[in-house]
Amino acid sequence: MATIPNTLQLTFFSSRPTNSSSTGSTEYFSRLNSKFLGNPTTKTLGWCRPTTRLGPSSGSRTTCWFRFGKNGVDAEGAGIYGSQTRDDFDRDDVEQYFNYMGMLAVEGTYDKMEALLNQNIHPVDILLMMAASEADKPKIEELLRAGADYTVKDSEGRSALEKAASDEIKDFILGFSIQKA
Structure with missing residues (x-):
């Protein structure tokens, strides 16, 4: 960053x-x-x-x-960006992202979001699936830094990698995960 x-x-x-x-x-x-x-x-x-x-x-x-910035305080240094953990994300974050990315307008209802939330999938992993499907690289990076798991599958058996909008996003997720390890 x-x-x-x-x-x-x-x-x-x-x-x-x-x-x-x-x-x-x-x-x-x-x-x-x-x-x-x-x-x-x-x-x-x-x-x-x-x-x-x-x-x-x-x-x-x-x-x-x-x-x-460099000589002041950047978002990461201030503890705003990059310092979140899995438990810092909740159901409200999923709903806000769903609305922010215009998924409600496309889907027409909250049914898809509610179905994901009712499967006992951690909100950070749901957010990663959504961000991958929307090709939202900054959000993907933020979520992976927080400990999101890209191997978690939804009710259809699809993970964030399989929901990725493009091969570039798949490579980004895999590359970031390897880099983090």
């Missing part, structure tokens, strides 16, 4: 009037120093710069900067 360095700037406005002194403003904005933002002096994740200028909001504002 490639990481792309990004910087995000957020500006917060407050309707609370500020003093003309910077001490009052700094005191007010010191509450913004949270673990999420990190320590403003070390700039570990992000930082806030309170400003005392009065703007269109007729109040005070602060500008927060967050760094993502």
Whole structure:
């Protein structure tokens, strides 16, 4: 997975009037120093710069900067992507993916999804079958990293490999599994 360095700037406005002194403003904005933002002096994740200028909001504002990517925090490093396990996926994830990929529109009902869920197949394995049939490589990679098993079969006796939309997807699944081992 490639990481792309990004910087995000957020500006917060407050309707609370500020003093003309910077001490009052700094005191007010010191509450913004949270673990999420990190320590403003070390700039570990992000930082806030309170400003005392009065703007269109007729109040005070602060500008927060967050760094993502190589020198900041990427999704994997933040524990968002790539750190899930089998047990982090549930029935709701299956339904959301079913809807997101437009499978409900194609199928017309939830019957196919419910049939898979009622077979005592773990949700992460069901998601892998769906992602393979939709040729969704990023989702396949995420699920295999989480421990999905591509050999699990549905009621028709078909595994994720057999449901794969193309030979390229089959090779991707097998290649990723070999690479992981």
